[in-house]
Amino acid sequence: MRHRDKQLLKRFRRLMFIAVLPVTLLIWTSRGYWTFHSRTFTCQRTTVQQHSVHTTYTMGHQDLRSAVLQGRQPEASVVTVNGTKTLLLSAYLEHCTDRKEVRVIAVVLRSEAVAYRCLFCCQEQLHISDGVCNIHSDHFGFAYGTADIMCPIPSGCETPSRITVTSAAGSSDVDREFLEVKNQNVKSDAFPYSFTVCLSTMYDFTNVLQFVQSLEMMQLLGVDRVVVYKTSCSPETQRILDYYTHKGLVEVIPWSLSRYLNVSLSWLPSQGPGDLHYFGQIAALNDCLYRYMYRSRYVALQDMDELILPQSVSSWSELLPQLEQKYGVDRCYMFENNVFPNTIKRPPPNPPTPPLLASWLNVSGVDILAHLYQEPYEEIHKSNFKIIVNPRAVFTTTVHGVLHSQHGCSWVDRNMARMYHTRRPSQPHLKPDQLIYDGRLLDYSARLIPAVSAVLKENGLLEEDSTH
Known part of the structure; x- marks a missing residue:
């Protein structure tokens, strides 16, 4: 091959590399989007960690991202559950039951049947489990009553810091706010x-x-x-x-x-x-x-x-x-x-x-x-x-x-x-x-x-x- 032809070949290969590199990087960085179910999103606005998710449900990428981003907001006083009449008031780590769970104190429409989904912020990761609603027997005949939504803590979530509850049938653009999980430390004496x-x-x-x-x-x-x-x-x-x-x-x-x-x-x-x-x-x-x-x-x-x-x-x-x-x-x-x-x-x-x-x-x-x-x-x-x-x-x-x-x-x-x-x-x-x-x-x-x-x-x- 003549020297002039060799120079043209090197220039062509260089141009092809420059053209292909951005496409390759785009495909590599987009893998998390197309296979998000094998990733765990943090409860901050920043990064995506490469860890497995302990989850009961498969959620859409935008739905999960919305929940994650809301986790940085200040603690809410009352959280509404979109698509339902449920109001979330506070959340406490339960130490007196046989299973490890979070008790979310709520007000619910007693006639409304809802399948609840609990989202935990835990070690800067998002974990999900099914919630069970127990309506208090004292409601004095009013349409709404006090309820406990009991949220089992999933495997891999040792210290849940925040929690929210959604409807399993809710839309993917639900705006989520998180409650602080209180009562992290158990005391039996020396109370304030x-x-x-x-x-x-x-x-x-x-x-x-x-x-x-x-x-x-x-x-x-x-x-x-x-x-x-x-x-x-x-x-x-x-x-x-x-x-x-x-x-x-x-x-x-x-x-x-x-x-x-x-x-x-x-x-x-x-x-x-x-x-x-x-x-x-x-x-x-x-x-x-x-x-x-x-x-x-x-x-x-x-x-x-x-x-x-x-x-x-x-x-x-x-x-x-x-x-x-x-x-x-x-x-x-x-x-x-x-x-x-x-x-x-x-x-x-x-x-x-x-x-x-x-x-x-x-x-x-x-x-x-x-x-x-x-x-x-x-x-x-x-x-x-x-x-x-x-x-x-x-x-x-x-x-x-x-x-x-x-x-x-x-x-x-x-x-x-x-x-x-x-x-x-x-x-x-x-x-x-x-x-x-x-x-x-x-x-x-x-x-x-x-x-x-x-x-x-x-x-x-x-x-x-x-x-x-």
Whole structure:
């Protein structure tokens, strides 16, 4: 071959290499797209790892990529499941069942049958399993109810950090948000809090005076954490919430189910039309139970206007050892409801008479020290009890009592402790002289009155130089 021909051949080969190289690289880098089912996408926006996928389903590339990209968003408060009426509220690693799984607390349309798919972010990889929905039996006849979507943790996923739930029949362009998986660490002692009170739910709340009195009473009883699930309240109430949050006593959980559902103002559809019982109270109580399961030794589930008062000792710290000795440990302790009508004011029959707190008259709300007469006990009060529990011995709770626990519940003798409920009358036909005096609250008044006045003054709700 002549020298000129050899030069032309080398130039031709060089041009062919330059032309073919980009095509070869494109084919090589596109292999992950066409064979994605043998790849695991990370839960970040960045890279694609070359690992096998532990999955129950085969998903389209764009569908999987969408789920992955959403994993970088901040934790959502409420996650909707597209194509369904399901709302996801929170997720907790379950340590008390036989299988390793994540419990997702949700609100579901009870008449809707959905096959759920659980997506886990685990060691920066995406894993998938089938979810099983258990609807709580207490829904009071509303169309929606609280549910637990139990998500088995797939093989190869040791520490799931985030989770979301989708419908297996959902479209491929579903916009997914992830919930943080809480309760990663199990604790059996040395809890940050001894007694936590879960209050649900606060909506259009203006009862400032009774709220401050209750929070100060709870501290006298030994409570060191109060969790408030808040939908709405007055500016004065918000000021009090901010004050106690800054002190470290209160944690406020924004509760926004009313943005998604027509929530009821009552506990029965006939008394308050809507889709869901009482602003989603049961879902809030279950969330609080799991949120503080490994942060608090005991948890009390009650309302803003209720106080569980010991009768022979002064605090819950003294009461609980007595209850454990008499009824057994790790049980749910039930306290009977005693109604003190806030519409009737009568002085005590004998001294000491509580001081007239004229400076409190301009504060919005009810003064519990002015309502010391209770309605005669009726059997119906047994259905309106509240509880103190070891949260690690309970699986699901409801407004009054628990639905599923390890060791069941015990009624507490009313001479040991009972609940004081200062509210509107439950027996409005009663005359004032038919009520029964109970001055137990006055035993705390010497410490309670100055504590309440100090909080009201500090928040600008009392005059600085006011006297009693």
